[in-house]
Amino acid sequence: MAYGIKIAKPGTDVLEETDPESFLVHTGYNTLKISQEGYGTTTVVTEVQTTIDITHNLGYNPVVLFYFTHPEDSKWHQAPSRADINQGYSYYMGGGWVYKDTNTITLKLNDSGSAPIPSPPGEVTVEYKYYIFIDPATDSWYE
Amino acid sequence: MSDVYGIKVSRQGHDVKSAADTNLSFSSEFNTLKIAKIIDMTTETEVAHGLGYIPTFVFLRCNKAGEYMMGNPPYTEGMLSSVYVDGTNIYKLVAAASVAAYVVLFSDKLDE
Numbered sequence: 001m002a003y004g005i006k007i008a009k010p011g012t013d014v015l016e017e018t019d020p021e022s023f024l025v026h027t028g029y030n031t032l033k034i035s036q037e038g039y040g041t042t043t044v045v046t047e048v049q050t051t052i053d054i055t056h057n058l059g060y061n062p063v064v065l066f067y068f069t070h071p072e073d074s075k076w077h078q079a080p081s082r083a084d085i086n087q088g089y090s091y092y093m094g095g096g097w098v099y100k101d102t103n104t105i106t107l108k109l110n111d112s113g114s115a116p117i118p119s120p121p122g123e124v125t126v127e128y129k130y131y132i133f134i135d136p137a138t139d140s141w142y143e
Numbered sequence: 144m145s146d147v148y149g150i151k152v153s154r155q156g157h158d159v160k161s162a163a164d165t166n167l168s169f170s171s172e173f174n175t176l177k178i179a180k181i182i183d184m185t186t187e188t189e190v191a192h193g194l195g196y197i198p199t200f201v202f203l204r205c206n207k208a209g210e211y212m213m214g215n216p217p218y219t220e221g222m223l224s225s226v227y228v229d230g231t232n233i234y235k236l237v238a239a240a241s242v243a244a245y246v247v248l249f250s251d252k253l254d255e
Binding site: 003004005025027028029030031032033034035037039060065067070073074075076077078079080081082083087088127129131134135136 | 150152154164165167168169170173174175176197199200201202214215225226227228229234236253254255
């Protein structure tokens with residue numbers, strides 16, 4: 001028996017439409033559900049990688065989004081990535097994350113630039129934001 | 144009256160009353176990222192998003208081979224470009240060849 005919730009876009013017949021792109025809500029498809037999110041600031045010191053452990057206690061490796069600012073202009077970058085002189089900055093700032101174990105992720109901010117991509121001049125402040133989703137990164141939902 | 148309320152829809156084959164959170168296709172217990180705008184940055188390097196806050200975002204872009212991928216590609220595939228945001232604009236910096244890019248902006252803020 002068919003069940004669930006469907007809300008179609010304006011001008012679309014919710015009973016007849018089959019293209020999932022025509023729906024605002026369609027519970028026949030999974031939705032990324034946020035389990036935990038956090039915002040913070042931290043310092044990054046020249047030639048030292050900053051790591052931040054986030055405990056989620058889900059017991060599996062979840063989908064994660066992680067963002068950080070380049071201190072020079074406070075614009076936000078999506079990790080994993082780096083921002084450096086090739087993109088208009090005067091020094092390197094990189095961000096990424098790893099699964100430390102099935103209950104913890106480790107956010108990484110680093111300044112491991114080397115000539116001709118210099119590290120920050122001393123200690124800088126970086127803003128960061130992360131989302132940890134209920135949804136496992138390795139789930140095979142539609143198999 | 145119970146203080147437990149909301150909407151849950153389980154994945155097919157799972158009892159909604161006992162399903163693990165991972166087997167729910169929808170649950171109002173959890174926040175979701177809600178799309179505010181999708182912007183084509185293919186021919187742009189700076190676009191005002193008009194949202195009035197710093198939005199959570201994801202982006203798809205082409206690497207040097209013209210293949211779409213999420214986020215920044217590895218160095219050998221054209222990493223020297225980036226998409227990033229602030230409270231006013233979306234920026235696409237390109238150090239090499241022009242690349243196609245689509246940016247999905249959400250209603251959820253990055254700086255809180």
